[in-house]
Amino acid sequence: MADGHSPLAQFEIKRLVPMELGGVDVSFTNSSLFMIIVIAAVTLFLTLSMRGRAMVPGRMQSMAELSYEFIANMLKENVGSEGRKYFPFIFTVFMFVLFCNLIGMIPYAFTVTSHIIVTFGLALTVFVVVTLIGIFRHGFKFLGFFVPSGVPAILLVLLVPIEVLSYFVRPISLSVRLFANMLAGHTLMKVFGSFVIALSWWGGWLPLSFITALTGLEFLVAFLQAYVFAILSCIYLNDAVHLHH
Amino acid sequence: MYVTKMTEPDDRRKEELKARLAEARQRQDEQSWDGNLKVEKSGAIGRAWRLSVEIIAAFLVCGGLGWWLDDFFDTKPVLLLVFVVIGMIVGVYNVFKVAKSMNPEDFEE
Numbered sequence: 001m002a003d004g005h006s007p008l009a010q011f012e013i014k015r016l017v018p019m020e021l022g023g024v025d026v027s028f029t030n031s032s033l034f035m036i037i038v039i040a041a042v043t044l045f046l047t048l049s050m051r052g053r054a055m056v057p058g059r060m061q062s063m064a065e066l067s068y069e070f071i072a073n074m075l076k077e078n079v080g081s082e083g084r085k086y087f088p089f090i091f092t093v094f095m096f097v098l099f100c101n102l103i104g105m106i107p108y109a110f111t112v113t114s115h116i117i118v119t120f121g122l123a124l125t126v127f128v129v130v131t132l133i134g135i136f137r138h139g140f141k142f143l144g145f146f147v148p149s150g151v152p153a154i155l156l157v158l159l160v161p162i163e164v165l166s167y168f169v170r171p172i173s174l175s176v177r178l179f180a181n182m183l184a185g186h187t188l189m190k191v192f193g194s195f196v197i198a199l200s201w202w203g204g205w206l207p208l209s210f211i212t213a214l215t216g217l218e219f220l221v222a223f224l225q226a227y228v229f230a231i232l233s234c235i236y237l238n239d240a241v242h243l244h245h
Numbered sequence: 246m247y248v249t250k251m252t253e254p255d256d257r258r259k260e261e262l263k264a265r266l267a268e269a270r271q272r273q274d275e276q277s278w279d280g281n282l283k284v285e286k287s288g289a290i291g292r293a294w295r296l297s298v299e300i301i302a303a304f305l306v307c308g309g310l311g312w313w314l315d316d317f318f319d320t321k322p323v324l325l326l327v328f329v330v331i332g333m334i335v336g337v338y339n340v341f342k343v344a345k346s347m348n349p350e351d352f353e354e
Contacts, residue, residue, distance in 0.1 A: 162331075162334060162338055165303075165306070165307060165331065166335050166338060166339050166342070168306060169299075169302050169303045169306045169307075169335060169339060173298050173301075173339075176298050177295070180298070181294070224290065225294075228291050228294065232295075235346075
C-alpha cells in the first residue's frame with residue numbers, strides 16, 4: 001500500500017508550528033488545532049443556542065438544555081445533591097470528550113481522543129481532582145476508603161494492597177476504554193474503505209454498505225463513550241464524596 | 246411622577262428570606278430525587294466495555310509497576326511475573342466490584 005494510505009495514517013501527529021520550550025517539544029500540532037476547534041465548537045454551540053433565552057426553546061436551545069439536564073441528572077442520580085457543585089467539572093469533561101468524538105467523525109478530521117496520551121491526560125485530571133476532593137472533604141479518614149468493611153483482620157493484610165492497586169488502576173481503565181474504542185472504530189472504517197477501492201465498482205458495494213452501518217455504530221460509540229467517561233467520573237466522585245463502597 | 250424608592254432590606258428580613266430559600270431548596274431536592282443512588286444503566290455494550298477494560302487495565306498497571314520495580318532493583322524478571330499475577334487478582338477483584346455495583350440486589354446475603 002502506498003504511503004499515507006495505511007489505515008493508521010489518520011492518527012499521525014503533524015507539527016503545524018514547530019516550537020521548543022527548554023528542550024521540550026511543545027509544537028502546535030494538528031491534535032492541538034483540533035482541540036482548539038473542539039473548544040470553539042462547544043463554546044459556540046452553547047452560547048449561540050442559548051442567546052435567545054426563549055421560554056419555549058427552539059431546536060438548538062433544546063439541545064443545549066438537554067445536555068445540561070442530562071449531566072445535572074447524572075450527577076444527582078450518581079452523587080446526590082452534594083454533587084451539584086461539581087457540575088461544571090463533569091459537564092466540561094463530558095462536552096469536551098463528546099465533541100472530540102463527534103468532530104472526529106467528520107471526514108479528514110483528526111480524532112483527538114484516539115491518542116492514549118490525550119485520554120490519559122483527561123483521566124488523570126479526573127483522578128487527581130477526585131482524589132483531592134476526597135482528601136479535602138475527609139482528611140485522614142479518606143484512607144479508610146482502602147479498608148473494606150466487615151472483613152476479618154487477617155484478610156485485610158491481603159485486601160488493602162489490592163484496594164490500593166485497584167484505585168490506581170482507575171485512570172488507566174478510564175483512558176484505555178475511550179482510546180481503544182476510538183482507535184479501533186476509525187481504523188476499521190479506514191480498512192473497509194480501502195476494500196471498497198481495492199474491489200472497485202463490481203465488488204465494492206459490500207464493504208461500502210458495511211461502512212454505512214459502521215458509521216452509524218461509530219456515532220453510537222462516540223456518544224456512549226462520552227457518557228461512560230462522564231458517568232465513571234461521577235461514580236469516582238461519589239466514592240470520594242461519600243466514602244463507601 | 247411618583248417613584249417608589251427601593252430600600253435595603255433590614256437584617257431580620259434577610260434572615261427570613263435565607264431561611265425560606267433553604268427550605269424551598271430542600272423541598273425541591275426531596276421532591277425531585279428519592280435519595281437513592283441509581284444503578285448505572287449504559288446499556289449492554291457500555292457494561293461490556295466497563296467490565297472487559299477493567300481486567301486489561303489492571304494487567305497493564307500491575308505489569309508496568311512490576312517492570313519498573315524490576316528495573317529499579319535489577320531483579321528481572323521476578324517482580325514482573327509476581328506483579329502480573331497480582332494484576333490478575335486485582336482485575337478479577339475490580340470486575341467483581343463493578344458487577345456488584347451494576348446489580349446490587351444479586352449480592353445481598
